[in-house]
Amino acid sequence: MPLLFSILFAISNAAQAAPEEFPVPSWLRVVPVSDKMIINGIPSRVQHFEAYKKVDELLEFYQKQWNDSTSETPGYRTAQVAPWHIISRLDGSYLYTVQVQQDGAFSIRGYLAIADLKAMKNTLKNGKVVPRMSGSEIINDVTSFDPGKKGRTLMLVNRYSATSNSSFYRNYYLERGWAAIMDTSSEEAFILVFRKQKEETHLVINSIQGSTQIVMNIIEGI
Numbered sequence: 648m649p650l651l652f653s654i655l656f657a658i659s660n661a662a663q664a665a666p667e668e669f670p671v672p673s674w675l676r677v678v679p680v681s682d683k684m685i686i687n688g689i690p691s692r693v694q695h696f697e698a699y700k701k702v703d704e705l706l707e708f709y710q711k712q713w714n715d716s717t718s719e720t721p722g723y724r725t726a727q728v729a730p731w732h733i734i735s736r737l738d739g740s741y742l743y744t745v746q747v748q749q750d751g752a753f754s755i756r757g758y759l760a761i762a763d764l765k766a767m768k769n770t771l772k773n774g775k776v777v778p779r780m781s782g783s784e785i786i787n788d789v790t791s792f793d794p795g796k797k798g799r800t801l802m803l804v805n806r807y808s809a810t811s812n813s814s815f816y817r818n819y820y821l822e823r824g825w826a827a828i829m830d831t832s833s834e835e836a837f838i839l840v841f842r843k844q845k846e847e848t849h850l851v852i853n854s855i856q857g858s859t860q861i862v863m864n865i866i867e868g869i
Contacts, residue, residue: 669743669759672708674698677759685790685799689742689762697756702732702749705757709734709745731757740765777863778819780807799865809854812861813837816850 671677680693698705706725713736715722726733735744742764747757777785783805790799805812813832820841821827828847829840837852849864 667738667741669694669761670709670712671696671759672698672705674700675705680758681791683792685788686760686762687788689764690766691760691762694759695756696747696759697750697754699754701753702747702755705745705747705755706732706734709736713743737764777801777803778816779803779861780805780812780815782806783861796866796868798867799863801861801863801865803861803863804858805861806858809835809837809852809859812852812859813839813850816841816852816861820848 675696675698677694677696680695682692684691684693686693710721710723713721713723713734723734723736726735730748731746732748733744733746735742737743740763742760742762744760744762745757746760747755750756777788779785783803786802786804788799788801790797792798807815816839817827817830820839820843823843825841825843825848827839828842829838831838835854837850839848839850839852841848841850845868847866849866851862853860
């Protein structure tokens with residue numbers, strides 16, 4: 648799930664008891680993904696959508712919906728992380744974000760998210776340390792909750808080789824009593840799976856254009 652939501656506003660201290668429902672046009676088909684996800688450290692409610700429209704039509708809807716005519720600046724911010732277009736609005740301590748991309752010539756798809764910025768500090772404080780080589784950067788971090796199971800998916804990048812990264816993670820988990828369930832490689836790409844009691848860690852490590860990308864999937868309660 649390529650969720651790229653980011654904070655496009657300074658965090659507001661304004662009090663707000665609960666978020667308002669996400670405004671949607673009548674032609675947008677919306678399906679809940681999760682009422683409890685953590686995206687880059689921010690507790691969020693996420694919905695998926697599809698429609699037979701163009702990206703500009705959806706962006707125009709939210710620009711009109713969120714436009715603040717009493718201010719010199721609009722009541723929203725926009726960004727683009729190809730192929731995604733993002734528009735966000737901060738209302739009290741809640742950040743409303745639309746992430747959309749064109750899906751063929753006549754349709755769009757994407758995500759709606761309401762992020763609770765007020766709860767972000769506690770979430771970050773209580774989060775587990777992510778094992779990574781020095782200088783690694785976390786690009787994306789999404790935690791989802793299912794009955795009896797918790798999943799966390801991260802994407803990291805660094806300048807070390809894929810081989811060095813695979814050695815780091817192999818040593819890290821084996822030295823801490825994890826069992827190796829899978830350990831395969833092919834042309835500078837590695838797939839590693841480790842298990843300890845009711846927790847598994849899946850790693851896909853690839854060399855991409857002079858850097859290495861690590862996708863880590865941590866599953867608890869399996």
